[in-house]
Amino acid sequence: MISQASADATLALTVNGDARAVAAGTTVGALLAALSLDPRLVVVERNREILRDRDALDRIVLDDGDVLEIVHFVGGG
């Protein structure tokens, strides 16, 4: 779970512009699950690099200081 607790074992992330802390070892897939996001309906950009392979999200471990953008399709013209 996402938590501010146990500071020595947390990573400081920026997710969609906001600071978030997650436990060390958290994967991108686990972060999406914690945020209740369906990985098939979002696209994740990590430090300006698009994570194109959705199957790999559960294997990509987050680093301290990572900047993530999680986007999806919304109504538009």
Next chain:
Amino acid sequence: MTGTLAPHDTRAQHDTAPDPCIIGGRHFASRLMVGTGKYRSNAEMVAAITASGAEVVTVAVRRVDLDRTKDEGVLYHLDPARFFLLANTAGCYTVDDTLRYARLARAAGFNEWVKLEVIGDQESLLPDAHGTVEATRILAREGFKVMAYTNDDLIAALRLEDAGAVAVMPLASPIGSGLGMLNPYAIRTIKHRLSVPIIVDAGVGTASDACIVMEQGVDGILMNTALAQAADPVRMARAMRLAVDAGRDAYLAGRMPRREVAVPSSPTTGLLA
């Protein structure tokens, strides 16, 4: 065969002559393309899009709002198997931002198409022709099928075709203005000079606007606000579907020449003394 019905046979053939809309090698079922923004509710959006008969629906790429409910994504309401999702780069003012949004959209995994917008001015929302050409060239090289939104300017349109756009999308009038087609001459000239399909994008306000646009011979229309902000979007969507078909038919039928003088429709002979 008696041959007495020959004129009717001929007309029937014309009526049913195939008139496919092919863009970038793909066959599209409708010449009317619609946006998904600014509807009062998702249910109304889905009902209106269904009534429009559109196959292509545009969507925008935005951050997931992590503090709100998850069903704000448009894909919770629109079945991607039923519609052709055309992601736009609305809100982008630089080439770099535009490329970033287009690449994110492609990574969503639906298709390699993008409705490219590089906006040049926040107030008028008029496109940055130079930036649009540059972004088109880069994305076309990356394998994108670029439908490029642009002004009703022939030279910009020619440059976009040269840059590899699969379709060029001149505006009828500014985005969201509902002013209809301001320069039919420019739209006709662009259609006449380019080889790629021309889809008029933005500015249509009501059904007669759409009909007149299609009568210029362009390949299709993309609209959003005209449906979303109509008092009854579903009824307006139906009107637009009929107007696009009517305008296309009228173009293919070939209109009579305009005359400055009256010409009687009834015989001028056989009148009573």
